[in-house]
Structure formats: C-alpha cells, structure tokens
Amino acid sequence: MSEQVLPFYVVCDESYSMEPHIPQLNQYLQELHQAIGTDPVVSDKTRFCVIGFSGTAEVLLPLSELSEVEEMCGLTAKAATSYIAAFELVRDTIDRDVSMLKGDGHRVYRPAVFFLSDGLPTDEADWVPSHQRLTDRNWGPRPNIVAFGIGEADAPTIQRVATFKAFMVRQGVSPVDALHEFAKALTKSIVRSSTTLADGGQVSLQVPEKIEGFTELKVDPV
Amino acid sequence: MAGAGTGDLPWGDPPDQARYVRVIGKPGRAAQAPWRLGGDLGWPDTLLDAGRVGALTVRVASTRGPSHRFYGTVREDAAQAVDIDGRYLAAAVADGAGSVTGSGHAAQIAVRYALHRLHQRLGRRAATEHGGLVQEVQDAIGQADQALRRQWQGPPATTLVVAVLSALPDAEGRYPFAAARVGDSSAYRRAGGGFVDLLPEAPAGEGPQVHTTRTEGLPSPVLARGLPLVAGALERDEVLLLASDGLGTPLRIEEVNAEVARWWRRPPDPVEFLAQVQFRRKSFDDDRSAVAVWTSAGAPPPAAAARGVAVVGSSHLPRVHPQARPFAHQEPPPPDQVLDAGRAGDLEVRAASVRGARHGREALARHESVGVIGVAGQVVAVVAQGTPTGASFHAGCGYAVRECLAMAKAAPPGVPAAELAGWLAGVVARTDERLAGSGEVPPGEQTALLVAVVDSAPGAAGGYGFALARAGGPPAYRLSGAKLVPVPDTAPPDAASPDTAPPVAAVARVRLGGPRPGPPLRVASGHGQLAGGEALVLASEGMRLADPEVADRVAAYLDRSEPGPLEFLDALPGLVRDEADRSAVVVWAGDRAPAPGAEAAAPAETGTPPAAGPPAADPAAAGPASGPAPGAGPAPGGGPGPAAGPPAADAGGER
Numbered sequence: 001m002s003e004q005v006l007p008f009y010v011v012c013d014e015s016y017s018m019e020p021h022i023p024q025l026n027q028y029l030q031e032l033h034q035a036i037g038t039d040p041v042v043s044d045k046t047r048f049c050v051i052g053f054s055g056t057a058e059v060l061l062p063l064s065e066l067s068e069v070e071e072m073c074g075l076t077a078k079a080a081t082s083y084i085a086a087f088e089l090v091r092d093t094i095d096r097d098v099s100m101l102k103g104d105g106h107r108v109y110r111p112a113v114f115f116l117s118d119g120l121p122t123d124e125a126d127w128v129p130s131h132q133r134l135t136d137r138n139w140g141p142r143p144n145i146v147a148f149g150i151g152e153a154d155a156p157t158i159q160r161v162a163t164f165k166a167f168m169v170r171q172g173v174s175p176v177d178a179l180h181e182f183a184k185a186l187t188k189s190i191v192r193s194s195t196t197l198a199d200g201g202q203v204s205l206q207v208p209e210k211i212e213g214f215t216e217l218k219v220d221p222v
Numbered sequence: 223m224a225g226a227g228t229g230d231l232p233w234g235d236p237p238d239q240a241r242y243v244r245v246i247g248k249p250g251r252a253a254q255a256p257w258r259l260g261g262d263l264g265w266p267d268t269l270l271d272a273g274r275v276g277a278l279t280v281r282v283a284s285t286r287g288p289s290h291r292f293y294g295t296v297r298e299d300a301a302q303a304v305d306i307d308g309r310y311l312a313a314a315v316a317d318g319a320g321s322v323t324g325s326g327h328a329a330q331i332a333v334r335y336a337l338h339r340l341h342q343r344l345g346r347r348a349a350t351e352h353g354g355l356v357q358e359v360q361d362a363i364g365q366a367d368q369a370l371r372r373q374w375q376g377p378p379a380t381t382l383v384v385a386v387l388s389a390l391p392d393a394e395g396r397y398p399f400a401a402a403r404v405g406d407s408s409a410y411r412r413a414g415g416g417f418v419d420l421l422p423e424a425p426a427g428e429g430p431q432v433h434t435t436r437t438e439g440l441p442s443p444v445l446a447r448g449l450p451l452v453a454g455a456l457e458r459d460e461v462l463l464l465a466s467d468g469l470g471t472p473l474r475i476e477e478v479n480a481e482v483a484r485w486w487r488r489p490p491d492p493v494e495f496l497a498q499v500q501f502r503r504k505s506f507d508d509d510r511s512a513v514a515v516w517t518s519a520g521a522p523p524p525a526a527a528a529r530g531v532a533v534v535g536s537s538h539l540p541r542v543h544p545q546a547r548p549f550a551h552q553e554p555p556p557p558d559q560v561l562d563a564g565r566a567g568d569l570e571v572r573a574a575s576v577r578g579a580r581h582g583r584e585a586l587a588r589h590e591s592v593g594v595i596g597v598a599g600q601v602v603a604v605v606a607q608g609t610p611t612g613a614s615f616h617a618g619c620g621y622a623v624r625e626c627l628a629m630a631k632a633a634p635p636g637v638p639a640a641e642l643a644g645w646l647a648g649v650v651a652r653t654d655e656r657l658a659g660s661g662e663v664p665p666g667e668q669t670a671l672l673v674a675v676v677d678s679a680p681g682a683a684g685g686y687g688f689a690l691a692r693a694g695g696p697p698a699y700r701l702s703g704a705k706l707v708p709v710p711d712t713a714p715p716d717a718a719s720p721d722t723a724p725p726v727a728a729v730a731r732v733r734l735g736g737p738r739p740g741p742p743l744r745v746a747s748g749h750g751q752l753a754g755g756e757a758l759v760l761a762s763e764g765m766r767l768a769d770p771e772v773a774d775r776v777a778a779y780l781d782r783s784e785p786g787p788l789e790f791l792d793a794l795p796g797l798v799r800d801e802a803d804r805s806a807v808v809v810w811a812g813d814r815a816p817a818p819g820a821e822a823a824a825p826a827e828t829g830t831p832p833a834a835g836p837p838a839a840d841p842a843a844a845g846p847a848s849g850p851a852p853g854a855g856p857a858p859g860g861g862p863g864p865a866a867g868p869p870a871a872d873a874g875g876e877r
Contacts, residue, residue: 002247002475002477003247003248003250003503003504003505003506004505004506005505039292040250040251040252040254040255040288040292041252041255041288041289041292041293041507043251044250044251044252044504044505044507045505045507067251195289195320196320196321
C-alpha cells in the first residue's frame with residue numbers, strides 16, 4: 001500500500017465502420033492526455049490504459065501514469081469486431097496490471113473500464129462466456145464497466161456489456177459529437193473519481209449523471 | 223509539463239530543506255505543485271498550536287492537503303486542543319466530508335462543541351461531579367451531534383474523534399485517558415516504535431472498545447447506541463495522537479508509521495511538527511490534522527528554547543489557553559499560528575499571524591488575525607489587531623477579519639481595484655457596525671483593521687492596481703527595490719482635522735468597537751499600482767515597520783527571498799526581536815508584466831496615517847536568544863533577521 005492507485009481502461013472499437021471518426025477520436029484522446037497529465041492531483045492517483053479491438057485486440061497504451069506519457073497512442077481501423085478478443089485481453093491485462101501494482105505494494109482500487117463500440121460484435125453468438133469471465137464475482141479485480149454505444153451499436157448488447165452504467169447515443173447525434181461527449185465524460189469521471197479518493201479512501205467510480213447526446217440505459221445487476 | 227496556469231513566480235518551500243519539506247517515499251507531483259489561494263472565507267490553509275498543560279506537551283496542526291491546495295479549495299478538517307484548568311487536556315479532530323458542501327464548517331462546529339462540553343463537565347467550576355472519562359468523551363460527541371443538528375441540518379457531514387487526558391500523573395505516575403470516534407478520524411498511541419490505532423475498524427471482541435452500530439458521520443441518527451471507544455492510561459514518555467484520515471490512512475503503511483513514530487519520539491518544535499504532518503507522499507493528498515500529546519515532556523527540546531523564533535507557544539511555556547469564554551461566543555480562541563499562502567493570477571501571497579512570547583507566557587491567546595482570499599480577478603487581504611483587554615483572547619479581530627472578507631468578497635465585479643478605495647472604506651465602516659451588532663464582541667474590545675484589494679492581473683498600464691482602507695493601526699507598505707515605503711492615504715479620514723496631530727478620541731473613534739453609541743469611525747483609504755516585482759505589505763503593529771531598522775531588515779528579507787509558505791511562517795517571528803504578536807500579509811506582483819513606467823502610487827498625495835500606533839515602543843525584553851536552529855537542518859527564521867540563504871528560486875514549483 002505504498003500508493004493509492006485507481007486504474008482506468010479505455011476499450012475502443014476500431015472496426016472499419018469507425019474509420020471516418022478515428023482521427024477525431026485520437027484527437028480527443030490527446031486532449032484527455034493533456035487534461036489529466038497536467039493535473040498533478042489526478043495523475044498522481046490514476047493510471048490509464050488504451051485497448052483497441054477489431055478482429056483482434058491490442059494494448060495500445062499500457063497502463064501508465066498520464067503525466068509520464070510523452071505521446072498518446074492512436075487508434076487505427078481494421079477488420080471485424082470481436083468482443084471475445086476484447087474481453088479476453090481486458091481480463092488478462094487487468095489481471096497482470098493489478099498483480100504487478102499490488103506486488104509493488106500499492107493499494108489498488110477497483111478498475112474502471114470504459115467500453116466504446118459502434119456496431120454489433122462479429123462474434124455475436126459466443127462472446128458471453130468471455131464477458132462472464134471478465135465480470136466474474138469470484139475474480140477480485142473485476143472491473144466496473146461503463147459501456148457506450150454509438151453508430152450501429154445495439155442497445156441490448158451495450159446494456160449487457162455494462163456492469164455499472166450504459167449509454168446509447170441518441171438518434172441524429174453526429175458521431176463526432178458523440179465521441180467528443182464520450183471523451184469528456186471519461187475525463188470527468190477520472191477527475192471526479194480520483195478526487196473522491198482524496199476524501200477518505202472509500203473510492204466509488206464517478207460517472208456524470210447526464211451525458212449530452214446519450215441516453216442512459218438501465219444496467220441489470222450482475 | 224508545468225502545472226496549468228502557473229505564471230512566472232510560483233515558489234514553494236525548498237524541497238532540500240528538511241525543516242520545511244519532509245518526504246516519505248515518492249513525493250508525487252501534487253505535493254510539489256504551487257498552492258492556490260482558497261476563495262472561501264472559511265479559515266486559513268494551516269493552523270498550528272503548541273504548548274503545555276500540566277505535565278503534557280501538545281502540538282496541534284491542521285492543514286490543507288495537496289489536492290485542496292492545488293485546486294484552491296478550502297480545508298475541510300478542524301482540530302483543536304484545550305486546557306481544562308490545568309487538570310485535563312481535551313482534544314478533538316474532525317474531517318468534513320468532501321462530498322458535502324461547507325462540511326469544513328460542520329467539522330469546526332463538531333470540534334468546538336465537543337471541547338466546550340468537556341470543559342463544562344470537567345472544569346473546576348463544573349456543577350456536578352463528572353463521570354468516568356469514557357462517559358464524558360461519549361457525552362461530548364453527543365453534544366457535538368446535537369449542536370450540528372441545530373446548526374447544520376444537512377446530511378452527515380463530518381467525522382469526529384475526541385480524547386481527554388489527565389494532565390497530571392496519578393499515584394502510579396500514569397495518565398488516564400479516554401477517546402471515542404465517529405467515522406474514520408481516529409486515536410493512536412505510540413508503542414513499540416510505531417503508532418497503533420486505538421479505535422480500529424475491527425470487529426468487536428478485541429481490546430477494550432465497544433463496537434456496535436457503525437456511524438460514519440455527524441449529525442447521526444444512530445449515535446446513541448455506542449461508538450468505538452477506548453479508555454486507558456499512558457505511561458511516562460508516551461504519545462497519544464488524534465488524526466484525520468489524511469494522516470491516518472498513510473499511517474497504515476509500515477514505512478510511514480515507523481518514520482512518523484521516529485519523528486515524534488519527542489515533541490518537535492511547532493514548525494517542524496507542521497512540516498512532518500504534511501510530509502509528502504505520492505497519492506496521499508487529503509487534508510491532514512493531528513493533535514499529538516506527549517506525557518511528561520522531560521526537558522524542553524532544545525530546538526524550541528534556543529531558536530530565535532519568538533517562542534510561539536514553545537514547549538516550555540504554559541500555553542493551550544483555557545477555554546475561558548462562554549460558548550455563546552462563536553469565535554473560538556485562535557491557535558498560536560495561522561498560515562495562508564498561494565497563488566492567484568499573477569500574485570503570490572503569504573499571510574501569517576503568530577502569537578508572541580508575551581502572550582504565550584501569560585497564557586493569553588493571540589490578539590491579532592489575518593485573512594486572505596482569492597476572488598474573481600482579485601485578492602483580498604486583511605490584518606486585524608485587538609487592543610489588549612486583559613481577557614484571555616480577543617474575539618473582535620477574528621470576527622472582524624471574517625466579516626470584512628465576507629463583504630469584500632462581494633466587491634462590485636469588474637471594477638479595477640484602484641477604484642475601490644472608497645467602497646473599501648465603506649466595508650471597514652460596515653465591519654465596525656457588524657461587530658457592534660454581533661453580540662459576540664465585548665464592548666471593551668477595540669480592533670484596528672487594514673484591508674486591501676489587489677488586482678491579480680496587470681491593468682492596461684502594466685501595473686497591478688490596489689486599494690486600501692484602514693481604521694487604526696499602521697499603514698500598508700509597498701516593497702520596492704528592497705525598501706518598504708508607506709502607502710500614503712489618498713483620502714484622509716477627515717479632511718478638516720489636521721492629520722499631523724494625534725487624533726482626538728472624543729471626536730472620532732480610531733479603531734473598530736468600543737461602546738455605542740459612539741463617535742464616528744475614522745477610516746482612511748488609499749490606492750495605487752504595484753509594478754511587477756513589487757509587493758504590498760500589510761503588517762500589524764507588532765511587526766514594527768515604523769521602526770526604520772526593522773523595516774529595512776524586513777524589506778531586505780522579503781526582497782531577496784521568495785519564501786515558501788512554511789519558511790515565511792518560520793521567518794516572521796525572527797524578523798522582529800520583540801515579544802509581541804505579529805501578523806503580516808505580503809502580496810507579490812508577478813514580474814511577467816513589463817510594467818512600463820507604471821506610474822506607481824500617486825506620490826503627490828501626502829498625508830500621515832490617521833492613527834499610527836505608538837511609534838516603535840521599547841524594543842521590549844529583547845526576546846529569546848538568537849542562535850542557529852539546532853536539530854533539523856538550516857533554519858532561516860532563527861536569529862538575527864533572516865539568515866536564510868539566497869532563495870532557491872524555482873524551489874517549489876514543478877518547473
């Protein structure tokens with residue numbers, strides 16, 4: 001328990017349908033980097049990881065302290081949308097990160113996953129078991145998942161992915177606006193959650209009540 | 223990366239000076255970031271208290287953590303210790319919930335009422351025989367709860383830990399004590415080289431504590447049924463510690479616990495204690511409060527006795543002034559020292575008020591007060607000093623500072639400071655009225671008040687406009703080129719009266735307060751511009767800036783140093799070899815602005831201060847011996863003026 005650490009994982013859909021919006025999303029990630037990286041209070045306590053997924057999944061930015069990251073990673077569009085690949089990699093990554101942090105003597109708070117998808121999974125039928133492994137109550141570091149659906153994403157699917165909160169973009173909201181709101185909500189969540197941490201050690205994930213352009217979906221308790 | 227919004231001159235305490243900066247493990251960035259002034263009236267960044275009661279030595283500190291300092295938000299912790307007729311020491315620490323607005327106020331109420339209750343019950347004049355210490359502590363928390371219900375009415379807003387100790391050893395040479403808590407502020411005892419939580423979150427059955435209903439904060443609907451509590455007795459040379467979780471949480475780390483226990487084997491001197499309470503460790507950025515009590519101090523620590531720093535309630539003095547006033551008076555007795563500091567726009571601000579040796583010796587509280595806040599585009603600073611009345615403390619100056627700040631905070635928006643002089647004079651007059659109408663300030667008390675508003679960004683001409691108003695007390699000074707020059711009153715208080723003649727008391731009141739109805743209050747005002755690199759200095763009479771020798775010394779120090787907050791607090795007593803209380807606010811203007819020939823403070827207008835205090839009285843009993851500070855590292859505050867080396871220019875800021 002050397003330091004108090006609150007890890008955030010951003011898990012982003014990089015399928016081809018995202019292609020036109022990826023430069024914008026990359027821009028927003030850089031803004032997030034700037035905002036968090038220059039706030040010493042927040043960056044002292046949070047770690048940030050970016051995972052991109054398409055047919056496969058990849059850690060684009062390993063769990064890092066944003067004030068020490070020189071350049072933010074970028075996403076690139078690829079084929080397919082495999083939720084299985086995403087969930088498996090997220091679980092493995094969290095597992096490894098948390099045991100490493102704990103090994104270093106840190107007190108690690110429950111990780112938060114911000115999941116963003118713009119379509120149906122191409123492995124529609126069989127992603128559920130991998131999701132169950134990620135949300136397994138017997139697995140200590142299971143994350144709180146906040147899921148965002150944009151584009152062609154399907155509300156019931158987004159609802160099932162989330163364990164904490166789920167948001168679906170409203171009709172008629174442009175993808176760029178939606179991504180911007182997503183990035184803003186993520187930044188706010190990181191800042192607020194880490195400032196709550198200052199208040200007494202009982203951290204709870206803070207997600208804005210309202211996110212412009214999105215409708216909140218009910219999340220079934222696991 | 224540089225903290226966002228930092229300008230040219232964020233400076234902090236030099237990390238290489240152990241007297242001011244302690245680090246355990248990695249310091250983290252937040253603790254090294256520049257502080258921002260709070261915009262809340264609440265109370266200062268830091269309070270610090272020290273003294274003895276019976277055979278106990280006490281240190282109290284309550285400070286903003288790096289998070290509140292970085293964001294410029296107010297401290298939410300409260301802490302206090304009081305002497306109960308030399309027989310008991312009562313202490314309390316409370317921590318307002320970050321999620322509840324104004325919770326720092328709730329924390330203060332909780333501390334004050336709990337201690338008041340203990341004083342009522344355990345004091346010599348108590349109406350009834352008191353119960354066991356455990357019951358009394360429980361009862362005190364109950365009283366705090368009720369007070370919060372009356373005065374707060376919001377959701378549970380604060381933790382509270384209360385302890386009472388016998389100030390004198392019993393027949394076996396032990397010191398009976400009891401403590402209880404609500405929420406995660408707790409009590410610790412130093413044992414076996416570490417601090418042990420006496421009121422742990424553990425299930426019942428172990429140790430002496432009862433543990434039934436969990437209550438996390440006050441006011442609480444379920445308080446009655448039992449709290450974590452402990453009773454016992456300290457041996458000689460033990461330490462009892464009350465701490466908010468800002469300190470308690472890192473104390474759960476072995477490395478931290480061992481280090482703090484090592485520091486506090488013996489009572490450190492107050493400034494050192496403060497530096498230790500706010501040790502830096504990455505990610506631990508909450509406010510911290512601690513009351514530490516040492517049994518049978520043995521010999522006073524040489525550090526406190528030998529340092530030139532004017533003894534601010536050092537451990538060899540009887541201190542911890544009694545809770546002498548009835549609690550109808552909302553103003554609590556002020557702690558020995560307060561400190562506020564930080565940045566607002568291009569301005570870097572230091573404010574401190576320190577009790578002098580004379581009041582320390584007489585167990586009287588500080589009779590002065592300072593306050594400073596950052597508001598939209600401006601900084602408001604106030605210095606108040608009360609005339610001695612023989613009472614143990616002066617309610618008026620603290621009250622005046624708060625009221626004055628509250629009103630000055632509502633300055634007409636968008637008006638340059640230099641145009642606010644008349645308005646500010648009105649604020650001083652209204653503060654006087656409020657004081658009279660408050661019912662909290664005895665009519666015999668009189669208060670001198672000096673208030674300033676300074677723009678935190680340069681105006682068109684490049685200078686930083688300011689306005690001043692005052693009643694009684696010394697004028698403000700401009701620090702320019704290592705000289706302190708009084709800022710003349712541009713609007714004499716009373717054009718008809720010859721300013722050079724001493725004011726006639728029958729004609730006008732010079733200070734705030736006094737019996738009513740009375741003659742009108744004389745308020746002087748002035749305005750001007752600070753060039754980049756200059757500073758505005760507001761000081762109490764105790765700083766003795768009217769004495770040219772002292773003024774030169776202070777000017778030289780302020781000019782060559784960019785003192786970090788603790789360094790400033792530490793230096794203040796040593797700058798004047800006197801036993802009086804002293805208070806000062808220094809507002810440096812950033813030299814970012816080119817300040818082209820900023821035609822500074824209207825030199826034409828002359829005018830003597832309306833009511834300069836007694837000019838530099840006798841240099842008093844020459845204060846304590848000067849000398850190098852022993853113990854922890856170099857101490858610029860000691861001895862003959864500031865022996866501080868050249869300042870580490872970029873010290874505190876990240877870069």
